[in-house]
Amino acid sequence: MLLEFAIENYRSIRDEQRLSLVAAPVQDLEETHVVEAPDGERVLRAAVVYGPNASGKSNLLAAAAAMRRFVLRSARRTRGDAIEEAEPFRLDAASASRPTVFEALFVASGVRYQYGFSVTRERVEAEWLYAFPKRRGRLLFARERDGDTETYEFGESLTGQKTLYRDATRPNALFLSTAVQLNSEALTPVFDWFQRTLVYADSARPRAFQSDRHTLWHCATEAGRRRVVRLLQAADVGIEDVVVDTQSMALPVPSGERDPSLPESQYTLHERTRVRFVHEGTPGAEPFEFGDESLGTRRLFGLAGRLLDVLEAGRVLIADELGSSLHPLILRAIVGLFVDPEVNPKGAQLVFATHETNLLDQDFLRRDQFWLTEKGRDGATSLTPLFDFKPRKGVEPLEKNYLKGRYGALPLTRFPRAIAGED
Template sequence: MIYSFGAKNYFSFKDGFQVSLEFNSKVPKNISNSRKVSPILGIKGANASGKTHILKALKFISSFIVSSFKDDIDEEISIKGFFNSTKPTEFYIDFDTNGVRYTYELSVTTKEVIREALYKKISRKTPLLERKKNTITYRVAELESLDLITLKSNSSIIDTALQYSIKNISDDFKAIHSYFTQTRGNTSALGLVDDATIYDYKKVSEYYFKSPKSFELMKKIIFNSDLGIKDILIHKTKDSNGDTSYFPVFHHDNNITELDSNWLTYWEESDGTTALFRRMYQYWSTLESGGILLMDEFDTNYHPALLPQILDLFMNTETNPKNAQFLFTSHNLEIMDFLGKYRTYLVAKEDGESYCYRLDEIPGDIIRNDRPISGLYRDGKLGGVPKI
């Protein structure tokens, strides 16, 4: 699980940001549920305030760790500094996987890695390795196999090491690589990606066909959304080439007596229904395997009453046994009342520079656990609202 992460000189964050999902001793037990880290985090703010950049930073860190190895040593690294600054962009992430806590640090330009470091917390924070440009300046004895590899200026040391398929490569590297491979959603290192292009409805249908439990839970969410849908079936068929494909049909409750008239195909359904059908795949696959789900504009096409139901899936240990985490941006105001001050970040911008803060960092007692937050935000008392 992610404890915290941050970036500096990244898009509109000149002096940087730090986002913490860690609960402190002041967090009420009914919110923490005895967890040390929150499984959900909402990010709010005005349009163009920099909300999406926070998700992009986390996606970049994940992607760089697991999939940055390139054959082309001249291929640029996909980052952007504050107003195209040529100074290095800095990242860090503090996380836990398989019961072991790590800190990963990276300083990088579009041309090269300036510094990369990995720490492991045993009784205290202990350095495992440090790299400056293409030279390993420190490593523990257990990582001596790294001496056999050639570093590339545009690739992470973890992904590079695993590309060499060295037999005695560190178990730490394998665990970290496996963890960040499970980062998914509609956010790329460069921005929002239409989830319809990421998850084809046929692929989603196949997943539901082969995972009856997830299929039943998905149907329950859709039925509770008051879309007029009473049943969903996944059909399995073969095309002229003998290839198997899957597709859904949706049964509606109406006054038409002809049975076939009650069924609609995927393409006949509303955008809201098809979006929910696709995105529930992302939620369930994340909950099943663990990892990180990043959703920009989480509430698009959703009725506000549906949002808490989805968040509950991540908060409930029965539906989230592997401690998956869900980070999202949203324009919905009422969701702040559901999240509360310990799970909500506000992003604001002044003179072109973004900054962010968790609501419990606001001094004083303006925000109380037993009172709604949305009204305070709407009245501009918390910041992070558009100037209209």
């Protein structure tokens, strides 16, 4: 369960920006849209980010993916490898020399944690982890570098071979990742949250979801395939069934480039999954190839597996441009899965960016579930909760007011003048 995510000095985000899923002290749609954390915190099941193109929505969500990636991979990198996740704000000289900072507050195995780190391209500058059993903060560890000197502080509640973990941690790796690689039981729940609970999906990429392993894994069983098919049928895209099989394909490797110590089969064949769709009203007809379908159908197919995974296990899905190539009502239906306690009994969460304004509806989402991104004249992204504008409960037309510019976060278009050549 995600409570908050904060990022500083990452791409277009210069100053710290913090996205919170802690529910505001209002009772809007309380029984359906809010879930209670183990420590009693009221947490939102979904949050949506709006803003003009190039305002930083994608950077905000990509930062969560970058944090996850560094947690999972840092211990496997070799000494001297650059930390690619450090991408400082480039529009002023001061930011270029400062570290990128990531922090997340979340619940794992029934305990609230606060974990973060700051990194440059060369090394980890700081790292910290606190646990809050019964909302009482306890330090597990803190690490800080001052020039060439690095200091560690360990809390009493951190068990295991702390000295071994510390000595094995390279300058460009995280202590958390290294300790878990060395079988730290105390830190495994935190690492596992990033590995198993936090899921990122960039649906804005041109080939996103076209061969998504989550959906293919579901289609490997009859029950899973039927669930995927039912989701496609619910979206009214005309799909009656899905056919998934494996093809053996020849590899174009010249004989002179082959390693004679390897068997011939290593070069002559490889496996490729083939996905085809059976359409309604075509009994006995040859199924359509994956590439014959619309981009929206292909993306919905790829997204299906992730949706099923996240809802079944109570995970957190971070998705950029979730509604890309999808009808607004399909996007609304997808969001509706997360705010339906019967469909989502384990409290799965959805955090996403979109331009579809039909979700700005107080009968559908709460006032505290909307976030807005803008860029200032200095090129830096700011993130603001729509709730700060104090919209009136139940009566304020959020979509209309947003499109009229009452909350900001809109593009200032000048197309007619630009085309006419006016300044």
